[in-house]
Amino acid sequence: MPKPYDPRELLSHAVGAVRVGLDVYSWTEKQIVEALRHSLDALDGTDSTPTTTPSAAEEDTSADTTRSSPDSLGGKLSHLLERALDQNTRGSRTEFFHRLLDQLVADEARILGALSDGSRSPVVTISVWGQSRASSRPVLQNASLIGRTANVALPEMVPQYVTHLLSLGLVDIGPEDRELETEYELLMAETSVLAAVKSGARGPIPAKVERATLSMSALGNEFWAAATGEGR
Numbered sequence: 064m065p066k067p068y069d070p071r072e073l074l075s076h077a078v079g080a081v082r083v084g085l086d087v088y089s090w091t092e093k094q095i096v097e098a099l100r101h102s103l104d105a106l107d108g109t110d111s112t113p114t115t116t117p118s119a120a121e122e123d124t125s126a127d128t129t130r131s132s133p134d135s136l137g138g139k140l141s142h143l144l145e146r147a148l149d150q151n152t153r154g155s156r157t158e159f160f161h162r163l164l165d166q167l168v169a170d171e172a173r174i175l176g177a178l179s180d181g182s183r184s185p186v187v188t189i190s191v192w193g194q195s196r197a198s199s200r201p202v203l204q205n206a207s208l209i210g211r212t213a214n215v216a217l218p219e220m221v222p223q224y225v226t227h228l229l230s231l232g233l234v235d236i237g238p239e240d241r242e243l244e245t246e247y248e249l250l251m252a253e254t255s256v257l258a259a260v261k262s263g264a265r266g267p268i269p270a271k272v273e274r275a276t277l278s279m280s281a282l283g284n285e286f287w288a289a290a291t292g293e294g295r
Contacts (some may be wrong), residue, residue: 065102076129089090097129103280108294109280112264116170127286133271147196156289157289160286160290161291163231163233163286164286165289166227168232169216170210170213170215170216170217170220170224171227171228173213173214173215174209174210174213174215174221174224174225174228174234175228175233175234175279175283175287176213176287177212178209178210178212178234178278178279178283179279179284179287180289181278181279182278183214183237183240183273183276183277183278184207184208184209184212184241184246184276184277185207185208185243185246185247185250185251185275185276185277186205186206186207186236186274186276187203187206187207187247187250187256187273187274187275188201188203188205188206188208188226188272188274188275189202189203189256189259189262189269189270189271190202190203190211190263190270190273190274191200191258191265191270191271192265192268193265193272193283194230200262201273202223202270203255203256203257203259203263204222204226205222205225205226205229205236205277206221206222206223206248206250206253206256207221207222207250207251207277207279208249208254209221209225210224219255222255225277226241228283232280232282232283233278233279233280233282233283233286234273234277234278234280234283235257235277235278235279235280235283236276236277237275237276237277237278238275238276239274239275239276240276243276247274251272260272
């Protein structure tokens with residue numbers, strides 16, 4: 064005889080299916096939450112996954128690996144020291160010149176080219192007088208006509224170019240040259256210089272104007288000769 068239909072049996076199967084579904088949902092939810100937590104930990108640079116404390120031997124191995132890594136400070140220093148053992152004077156000089164060249168922009172190279180023939184260019188620095196005549200505050204430093212001579216792309220940046228070349232030791236600042244009086248007058252008529260003179264004045268007290276000359280330094284001449292092949 065066929066077994067009579069029992070509604071309670073159907074209900075039992077339904078409840079079992081629901082329980083399985085809830086278990087699956089709960090597991091899936093935990094996986095999603097865990098994945099999100101790991102993602103957030105990655106953004107913060109942390110990880111919530113429990114880790115075991117490394118042994119002293121493992122820490123020593125890790126430290127040695129870090130020190131020997133070519134990208135670490137110790138690794139870079141070791142690499143430089145090893146190269147120093149193999150380099151001669153000429154090789155070291157060439158490497159130094161490469162480093163200098165990497166720090167230049169095109170306009171600065173043009174300025175060096177304009178000075179490479181041994182010529183000098185007028186330079187002025189405009190300052191505000193301080194409380195005493197011995198002190199002053201620069202308003203415009205190292206303005207020069209060398210930008211015109213070198214035909215730079217950004218004439219307004221010439222003071223910064225000259226200052227940077229000075230910091231690299233490629234150019235020198237010397238005393239005022241009376242033979243360049245006409246050039247000084249042209250320089251003082253530059254818009255930026257006129258504005259600095261006006262800005263540096265304090266009532267009846269005019270701005271302080273310091274005249275100087277710009278020329279290639281000994282290092283600059285050596286660098287230029289090496290870079291252009293003139294010293295070969």
